[in-house]
Amino acid sequence: MIRGIYTAASGMLAETTRADTIANNLANGNTAGYKKDVAISKDFASVLIRRINDGPEAPVIGSVGVGTVIDEIATIQSTGAMRYSGNPLDCAIDGKGFFAVQTAAGIRYTRNGTFTRNARGQLVTADGQEVLGQNGPITLPDDGKVTIDSTGNVLVDGANVGQLRVVEFNNERELVKEGATLYQAPNNGRQATGKVAQGFLEQSNVNVVSEMVNLISGYRAYELNAKTVQTHDQLLDKAVNEVGKI
16 A cells, blocks of 8 residues: 555656656747757566465566656757748758857857857857857958858858858767757767758747647646545555554
């Protein structure tokens, strides 16, 4: 009976984490370059059930689970839809790849190509991090038409002022989310095969309708587990206060 409470409680904890993950996805449904997370659950090690009173060699009659736990929060790196913004400094990556940016914590990587020019003329992200080129930060002149080709070359009135550093990784599961669409990587990666699209932004890959359905399903699972805990508590109450009197 106590095990039933623990099993149901573990389900409630897992659904709480899943709901938090889905809520974060919904909050970033309109964030450029955002990749949705999925809470992956697994069961605790199941235990074997043997028939009683048959000695040490009693046959196994099955197994029983003892609860669930969130194994990992996995990021789905599927490409989001491209939206034309018309801003010549906005960039999207068609295919695999990440932009490299310089942050206070070191080099980080992002699919969010919402770029602008800071007071020093450097190409920066919406949060002010320097966008890195092959030879460091890219500085733009005050005037001139900016053109960015598919390989990331940045041209101002036809003059090359740098090339965007766009890299990809053999195993994207090794990337660690740090918030604000930034990722930390275990290595520097390699030259990306994806193509840069100027004037476009990659939209979030979150399907809002699907996430709402998942949220409702998770709520119902949480409610069912809570009801199970309540039922076991009532049975314990009867066992202690009524059966115990006999």
